[in-house]
Amino acid sequence: MSGRVPSRWEELTAADPAHSTWFVQRFRTLAAEGQDIYGEARLVDAMLERGSRVLDAGCGAGRLGGYLHRAGHEVVGVDVDPVLIDAAGHDYPGPTWLVGDLAELDLPDREFDAIACAGNVMTFLAPATRESVLTAFARHLSPTGRAVIGFGADRGYPFDRFLTDARSAHLTPTLLLSSWDLHPFTPDSDFLVAVLTHTPRSD
Incomplete structure:
Protein backbone atom coordinates (compact mmCIF):
# COMPACT_ATOMS: atom_id res chain seq x y z
CA MET A 1 0.00 0.00 0.00
CA ASP A 16 -15.26 -2.83 9.14
CA PRO A 17 -13.52 -6.00 7.90
CA ALA A 18 -16.86 -7.80 7.61
CA HIS A 19 -18.24 -5.26 5.13
CA SER A 20 -17.01 -7.04 2.00
CA THR A 21 -18.54 -10.34 3.10
CA TRP A 22 -21.82 -8.57 3.84
CA PHE A 23 -21.73 -6.97 0.40
CA VAL A 24 -21.23 -10.33 -1.32
CA GLN A 25 -24.05 -11.95 0.64
CA ARG A 26 -26.38 -9.05 -0.06
CA PHE A 27 -26.27 -9.63 -3.81
CA ARG A 28 -26.36 -13.41 -3.46
CA THR A 29 -29.56 -13.00 -1.43
CA LEU A 30 -31.10 -10.63 -3.97
CA ALA A 31 -30.32 -13.07 -6.78
CA ALA A 32 -31.73 -16.00 -4.80
CA GLU A 33 -34.92 -14.00 -4.23
CA GLY A 34 -35.28 -13.42 -7.97
CA GLN A 35 -34.50 -9.73 -7.82
CA ASP A 36 -33.15 -8.06 -10.95
CA ILE A 37 -29.46 -7.33 -10.30
CA TYR A 38 -28.38 -7.14 -13.94
CA GLY A 39 -30.00 -3.96 -15.27
CA GLU A 40 -26.70 -2.15 -15.81
CA ALA A 41 -25.30 -5.13 -17.70
CA ARG A 42 -28.28 -5.28 -20.05
CA LEU A 43 -27.68 -1.67 -21.08
CA VAL A 44 -24.00 -2.32 -21.76
CA ASP A 45 -24.83 -5.52 -23.67
CA ALA A 46 -27.24 -3.63 -25.92
CA MET A 47 -24.36 -1.37 -27.01
CA LEU A 48 -22.09 -4.20 -28.13
CA GLU A 49 -21.59 -6.73 -30.87
CA ARG A 50 -21.24 -10.36 -29.76
CA GLY A 51 -17.72 -11.23 -28.70
CA SER A 52 -16.82 -7.68 -27.66
CA ARG A 53 -14.08 -6.97 -25.15
CA VAL A 54 -15.40 -5.51 -21.89
CA LEU A 55 -13.64 -4.15 -18.83
CA ASP A 56 -15.77 -4.33 -15.69
CA ALA A 57 -14.08 -1.56 -13.71
CA GLY A 58 -14.64 -1.89 -9.99
CA CYS A 59 -16.32 -5.19 -10.68
CA GLY A 60 -17.20 -6.01 -7.09
CA ALA A 61 -18.53 -9.55 -6.78
CA GLY A 62 -18.91 -9.92 -10.54
CA ARG A 63 -22.61 -9.59 -11.30
CA LEU A 64 -22.16 -7.23 -14.28
CA GLY A 65 -19.15 -8.96 -15.80
CA GLY A 66 -20.66 -12.36 -15.18
CA TYR A 67 -23.80 -11.45 -17.10
CA LEU A 68 -21.80 -10.02 -19.99
CA HIS A 69 -19.64 -13.14 -20.17
CA ARG A 70 -22.74 -15.31 -20.40
CA ALA A 71 -24.00 -13.00 -23.15
CA GLY A 72 -20.95 -13.90 -25.22
CA HIS A 73 -18.40 -11.20 -24.44
CA GLU A 74 -14.74 -11.39 -23.40
CA VAL A 75 -14.68 -9.86 -19.93
CA VAL A 76 -11.94 -8.67 -17.60
CA GLY A 77 -13.00 -7.51 -14.15
CA VAL A 78 -10.78 -5.44 -11.85
CA ASP A 79 -11.45 -4.55 -8.23
CA VAL A 80 -9.25 -3.48 -5.35
CA ASP A 81 -11.00 -5.81 -2.88
CA PRO A 82 -9.68 -9.41 -2.91
CA VAL A 83 -12.75 -10.69 -1.04
CA LEU A 84 -14.99 -9.45 -3.85
CA ILE A 85 -12.70 -10.87 -6.52
CA ASP A 86 -12.77 -14.28 -4.81
CA ALA A 87 -16.57 -14.15 -4.79
CA ALA A 88 -16.66 -13.12 -8.45
CA GLY A 89 -14.52 -16.10 -9.43
CA HIS A 90 -16.75 -18.45 -7.42
CA ASP A 91 -20.14 -17.11 -8.52
CA TYR A 92 -19.31 -16.12 -12.10
CA PRO A 93 -16.59 -18.37 -13.59
CA GLY A 94 -15.36 -17.49 -17.06
CA PRO A 95 -14.22 -13.86 -17.00
CA THR A 96 -10.71 -12.89 -15.96
CA TRP A 97 -10.97 -11.44 -12.44
CA LEU A 98 -8.05 -9.34 -11.20
CA VAL A 99 -7.24 -7.60 -7.93
CA GLY A 100 -6.02 -4.13 -8.81
CA ASP A 101 -6.22 -0.41 -8.19
CA LEU A 102 -8.10 1.37 -10.99
CA ALA A 103 -5.84 4.40 -10.52
CA GLU A 104 -2.90 2.19 -11.53
CA LEU A 105 -4.73 0.30 -14.27
CA ASP A 106 -2.27 -0.96 -16.87
CA LEU A 107 -3.44 -4.00 -18.82
CA PRO A 108 -0.95 -4.70 -21.62
CA ASP A 109 -2.28 -5.28 -25.12
CA ARG A 110 -5.80 -4.59 -23.95
CA GLU A 111 -8.16 -2.29 -25.80
CA PHE A 112 -11.76 -2.62 -24.73
CA ASP A 113 -14.92 -2.06 -26.74
CA ALA A 114 -16.66 -1.04 -23.52
CA ILE A 115 -15.62 -0.09 -20.02
CA ALA A 116 -18.46 -0.50 -17.55
CA CYS A 117 -18.20 1.25 -14.20
CA ALA A 118 -21.40 0.78 -12.23
CA GLY A 119 -22.36 0.47 -8.57
CA ASN A 120 -21.22 3.96 -7.51
CA VAL A 121 -17.59 2.90 -8.01
CA MET A 122 -16.50 6.44 -8.90
CA THR A 123 -17.68 7.69 -5.50
CA PHE A 124 -15.68 5.01 -3.66
CA LEU A 125 -12.41 6.21 -5.17
CA ALA A 126 -10.03 8.45 -3.30
CA PRO A 127 -10.87 11.94 -4.65
CA ALA A 128 -7.22 12.52 -5.56
CA THR A 129 -7.30 9.52 -7.93
CA ARG A 130 -10.52 10.22 -9.84
CA GLU A 131 -8.91 11.88 -12.84
CA SER A 132 -6.17 9.23 -12.93
CA VAL A 133 -8.84 6.54 -13.11
CA LEU A 134 -10.66 8.31 -15.92
CA THR A 135 -7.38 8.78 -17.79
CA ALA A 136 -6.69 5.06 -17.43
CA PHE A 137 -10.15 4.32 -18.83
CA ALA A 138 -9.41 6.52 -21.86
CA ARG A 139 -6.09 4.75 -22.40
CA HIS A 140 -7.76 1.33 -22.39
CA LEU A 141 -10.59 2.11 -24.83
CA SER A 142 -10.45 0.96 -28.43
CA PRO A 143 -10.82 3.74 -31.04
CA THR A 144 -14.56 3.09 -31.22
CA GLY A 145 -14.97 2.01 -27.60
CA ARG A 146 -17.21 3.62 -25.03
CA ALA A 147 -17.05 3.98 -21.27
CA VAL A 148 -20.33 3.71 -19.37
CA ILE A 149 -20.16 5.16 -15.87
CA GLY A 150 -23.02 5.46 -13.38
CA PHE A 151 -23.31 6.83 -9.86
CA GLY A 152 -25.69 8.70 -7.58
CA ALA A 153 -25.82 12.27 -6.36
CA ASP A 154 -24.97 13.37 -2.81
CA ARG A 155 -22.09 10.92 -2.58
CA GLY A 156 -19.27 13.46 -2.59
CA TYR A 157 -18.69 13.69 -6.34
CA PRO A 158 -20.87 16.34 -8.02
CA PHE A 159 -21.91 15.50 -11.55
CA ASP A 160 -20.47 18.71 -13.01
CA ARG A 161 -17.12 17.98 -11.37
CA PHE A 162 -17.15 14.47 -12.82
CA LEU A 163 -17.88 15.76 -16.32
CA THR A 164 -15.06 18.28 -16.01
CA PRO A 184 -33.03 11.25 -19.84
CA PHE A 185 -30.72 13.25 -17.60
CA THR A 186 -32.00 16.63 -16.37
CA PRO A 187 -30.59 19.26 -14.02
CA ASP A 188 -32.77 17.76 -11.26
CA SER A 189 -31.60 14.15 -11.75
CA ASP A 190 -30.24 12.39 -8.68
CA PHE A 191 -28.39 9.74 -10.71
CA LEU A 192 -26.10 9.95 -13.73
CA VAL A 193 -25.24 7.37 -16.35
CA ALA A 194 -22.67 8.85 -18.71
CA VAL A 195 -21.63 7.26 -22.00
CA LEU A 196 -18.23 8.61 -23.05
CA THR A 197 -15.79 8.17 -25.92
CA HIS A 198 -12.05 8.77 -26.00
CA THR A 199 -10.99 11.97 -27.72
CA PRO A 200 -7.24 11.68 -28.38
CA ARG A 201 -5.00 14.60 -27.52
CA SER A 202 -4.47 16.97 -30.44
CA ASP A 203 -0.83 17.61 -29.49
Whole structure:
Protein backbone atom coordinates (compact mmCIF):
# COMPACT_ATOMS: atom_id res chain seq x y z
CA MET A 1 0.00 0.00 0.00
CA SER A 2 3.03 2.28 0.34
CA GLY A 3 3.12 5.15 -2.12
CA ARG A 4 -0.52 4.99 -3.14
CA VAL A 5 -3.66 6.59 -1.82
CA PRO A 6 -6.19 4.11 -0.41
CA SER A 7 -9.67 4.35 -1.83
CA ARG A 8 -12.72 5.18 0.23
CA TRP A 9 -13.78 1.56 -0.18
CA GLU A 10 -10.49 0.41 1.36
CA GLU A 11 -10.96 2.82 4.24
CA LEU A 12 -14.48 1.45 4.73
CA THR A 13 -13.38 -2.17 4.78
CA ALA A 14 -10.41 -1.38 7.02
CA ALA A 15 -12.84 0.09 9.55
CA ASP A 16 -15.26 -2.83 9.14
CA PRO A 17 -13.52 -6.00 7.90
CA ALA A 18 -16.86 -7.80 7.61
CA HIS A 19 -18.24 -5.26 5.13
CA SER A 20 -17.01 -7.04 2.00
CA THR A 21 -18.54 -10.34 3.10
CA TRP A 22 -21.82 -8.57 3.84
CA PHE A 23 -21.73 -6.97 0.40
CA VAL A 24 -21.23 -10.33 -1.32
CA GLN A 25 -24.05 -11.95 0.64
CA ARG A 26 -26.38 -9.05 -0.06
CA PHE A 27 -26.27 -9.63 -3.81
CA ARG A 28 -26.36 -13.41 -3.46
CA THR A 29 -29.56 -13.00 -1.43
CA LEU A 30 -31.10 -10.63 -3.97
CA ALA A 31 -30.32 -13.07 -6.78
CA ALA A 32 -31.73 -16.00 -4.80
CA GLU A 33 -34.92 -14.00 -4.23
CA GLY A 34 -35.28 -13.42 -7.97
CA GLN A 35 -34.50 -9.73 -7.82
CA ASP A 36 -33.15 -8.06 -10.95
CA ILE A 37 -29.46 -7.33 -10.30
CA TYR A 38 -28.38 -7.14 -13.94
CA GLY A 39 -30.00 -3.96 -15.27
CA GLU A 40 -26.70 -2.15 -15.81
CA ALA A 41 -25.30 -5.13 -17.70
CA ARG A 42 -28.28 -5.28 -20.05
CA LEU A 43 -27.68 -1.67 -21.08
CA VAL A 44 -24.00 -2.32 -21.76
CA ASP A 45 -24.83 -5.52 -23.67
CA ALA A 46 -27.24 -3.63 -25.92
CA MET A 47 -24.36 -1.37 -27.01
CA LEU A 48 -22.09 -4.20 -28.13
CA GLU A 49 -21.59 -6.73 -30.87
CA ARG A 50 -21.24 -10.36 -29.76
CA GLY A 51 -17.72 -11.23 -28.70
CA SER A 52 -16.82 -7.68 -27.66
CA ARG A 53 -14.08 -6.97 -25.15
CA VAL A 54 -15.40 -5.51 -21.89
CA LEU A 55 -13.64 -4.15 -18.83
CA ASP A 56 -15.77 -4.33 -15.69
CA ALA A 57 -14.08 -1.56 -13.71
CA GLY A 58 -14.64 -1.89 -9.99
CA CYS A 59 -16.32 -5.19 -10.68
CA GLY A 60 -17.20 -6.01 -7.09
CA ALA A 61 -18.53 -9.55 -6.78
CA GLY A 62 -18.91 -9.92 -10.54
CA ARG A 63 -22.61 -9.59 -11.30
CA LEU A 64 -22.16 -7.23 -14.28
CA GLY A 65 -19.15 -8.96 -15.80
CA GLY A 66 -20.66 -12.36 -15.18
CA TYR A 67 -23.80 -11.45 -17.10
CA LEU A 68 -21.80 -10.02 -19.99
CA HIS A 69 -19.64 -13.14 -20.17
CA ARG A 70 -22.74 -15.31 -20.40
CA ALA A 71 -24.00 -13.00 -23.15
CA GLY A 72 -20.95 -13.90 -25.22
CA HIS A 73 -18.40 -11.20 -24.44
CA GLU A 74 -14.74 -11.39 -23.40
CA VAL A 75 -14.68 -9.86 -19.93
CA VAL A 76 -11.94 -8.67 -17.60
CA GLY A 77 -13.00 -7.51 -14.15
CA VAL A 78 -10.78 -5.44 -11.85
CA ASP A 79 -11.45 -4.55 -8.23
CA VAL A 80 -9.25 -3.48 -5.35
CA ASP A 81 -11.00 -5.81 -2.88
CA PRO A 82 -9.68 -9.41 -2.91
CA VAL A 83 -12.75 -10.69 -1.04
CA LEU A 84 -14.99 -9.45 -3.85
CA ILE A 85 -12.70 -10.87 -6.52
CA ASP A 86 -12.77 -14.28 -4.81
CA ALA A 87 -16.57 -14.15 -4.79
CA ALA A 88 -16.66 -13.12 -8.45
CA GLY A 89 -14.52 -16.10 -9.43
CA HIS A 90 -16.75 -18.45 -7.42
CA ASP A 91 -20.14 -17.11 -8.52
CA TYR A 92 -19.31 -16.12 -12.10
CA PRO A 93 -16.59 -18.37 -13.59
CA GLY A 94 -15.36 -17.49 -17.06
CA PRO A 95 -14.22 -13.86 -17.00
CA THR A 96 -10.71 -12.89 -15.96
CA TRP A 97 -10.97 -11.44 -12.44
CA LEU A 98 -8.05 -9.34 -11.20
CA VAL A 99 -7.24 -7.60 -7.93
CA GLY A 100 -6.02 -4.13 -8.81
CA ASP A 101 -6.22 -0.41 -8.19
CA LEU A 102 -8.10 1.37 -10.99
CA ALA A 103 -5.84 4.40 -10.52
CA GLU A 104 -2.90 2.19 -11.53
CA LEU A 105 -4.73 0.30 -14.27
CA ASP A 106 -2.27 -0.96 -16.87
CA LEU A 107 -3.44 -4.00 -18.82
CA PRO A 108 -0.95 -4.70 -21.62
CA ASP A 109 -2.28 -5.28 -25.12
CA ARG A 110 -5.80 -4.59 -23.95
CA GLU A 111 -8.16 -2.29 -25.80
CA PHE A 112 -11.76 -2.62 -24.73
CA ASP A 113 -14.92 -2.06 -26.74
CA ALA A 114 -16.66 -1.04 -23.52
CA ILE A 115 -15.62 -0.09 -20.02
CA ALA A 116 -18.46 -0.50 -17.55
CA CYS A 117 -18.20 1.25 -14.20
CA ALA A 118 -21.40 0.78 -12.23
CA GLY A 119 -22.36 0.47 -8.57
CA ASN A 120 -21.22 3.96 -7.51
CA VAL A 121 -17.59 2.90 -8.01
CA MET A 122 -16.50 6.44 -8.90
CA THR A 123 -17.68 7.69 -5.50
CA PHE A 124 -15.68 5.01 -3.66
CA LEU A 125 -12.41 6.21 -5.17
CA ALA A 126 -10.03 8.45 -3.30
CA PRO A 127 -10.87 11.94 -4.65
CA ALA A 128 -7.22 12.52 -5.56
CA THR A 129 -7.30 9.52 -7.93
CA ARG A 130 -10.52 10.22 -9.84
CA GLU A 131 -8.91 11.88 -12.84
CA SER A 132 -6.17 9.23 -12.93
CA VAL A 133 -8.84 6.54 -13.11
CA LEU A 134 -10.66 8.31 -15.92
CA THR A 135 -7.38 8.78 -17.79
CA ALA A 136 -6.69 5.06 -17.43
CA PHE A 137 -10.15 4.32 -18.83
CA ALA A 138 -9.41 6.52 -21.86
CA ARG A 139 -6.09 4.75 -22.40
CA HIS A 140 -7.76 1.33 -22.39
CA LEU A 141 -10.59 2.11 -24.83
CA SER A 142 -10.45 0.96 -28.43
CA PRO A 143 -10.82 3.74 -31.04
CA THR A 144 -14.56 3.09 -31.22
CA GLY A 145 -14.97 2.01 -27.60
CA ARG A 146 -17.21 3.62 -25.03
CA ALA A 147 -17.05 3.98 -21.27
CA VAL A 148 -20.33 3.71 -19.37
CA ILE A 149 -20.16 5.16 -15.87
CA GLY A 150 -23.02 5.46 -13.38
CA PHE A 151 -23.31 6.83 -9.86
CA GLY A 152 -25.69 8.70 -7.58
CA ALA A 153 -25.82 12.27 -6.36
CA ASP A 154 -24.97 13.37 -2.81
CA ARG A 155 -22.09 10.92 -2.58
CA GLY A 156 -19.27 13.46 -2.59
CA TYR A 157 -18.69 13.69 -6.34
CA PRO A 158 -20.87 16.34 -8.02
CA PHE A 159 -21.91 15.50 -11.55
CA ASP A 160 -20.47 18.71 -13.01
CA ARG A 161 -17.12 17.98 -11.37
CA PHE A 162 -17.15 14.47 -12.82
CA LEU A 163 -17.88 15.76 -16.32
CA THR A 164 -15.06 18.28 -16.01
CA ASP A 165 -12.69 15.54 -14.86
CA ALA A 166 -13.80 13.33 -17.74
CA ARG A 167 -13.06 16.00 -20.31
CA SER A 168 -9.66 16.61 -18.73
CA ALA A 169 -9.01 12.89 -19.19
CA HIS A 170 -10.01 13.20 -22.87
CA LEU A 171 -13.32 11.43 -22.42
CA THR A 172 -16.17 13.13 -24.26
CA PRO A 173 -19.77 12.59 -23.08
CA THR A 174 -21.98 11.44 -25.94
CA LEU A 175 -25.09 10.52 -23.91
CA LEU A 176 -26.24 11.44 -20.41
CA LEU A 177 -29.02 9.47 -18.72
CA SER A 178 -30.60 9.56 -15.28
CA SER A 179 -30.98 5.80 -14.94
CA TRP A 180 -29.80 2.51 -16.37
CA ASP A 181 -33.20 2.09 -18.02
CA LEU A 182 -32.66 5.07 -20.32
CA HIS A 183 -34.53 7.93 -18.69
CA PRO A 184 -33.03 11.25 -19.84
CA PHE A 185 -30.72 13.25 -17.60
CA THR A 186 -32.00 16.63 -16.37
CA PRO A 187 -30.59 19.26 -14.02
CA ASP A 188 -32.77 17.76 -11.26
CA SER A 189 -31.60 14.15 -11.75
CA ASP A 190 -30.24 12.39 -8.68
CA PHE A 191 -28.39 9.74 -10.71
CA LEU A 192 -26.10 9.95 -13.73
CA VAL A 193 -25.24 7.37 -16.35
CA ALA A 194 -22.67 8.85 -18.71
CA VAL A 195 -21.63 7.26 -22.00
CA LEU A 196 -18.23 8.61 -23.05
CA THR A 197 -15.79 8.17 -25.92
CA HIS A 198 -12.05 8.77 -26.00
CA THR A 199 -10.99 11.97 -27.72
CA PRO A 200 -7.24 11.68 -28.38
CA ARG A 201 -5.00 14.60 -27.52
CA SER A 202 -4.47 16.97 -30.44
CA ASP A 203 -0.83 17.61 -29.49
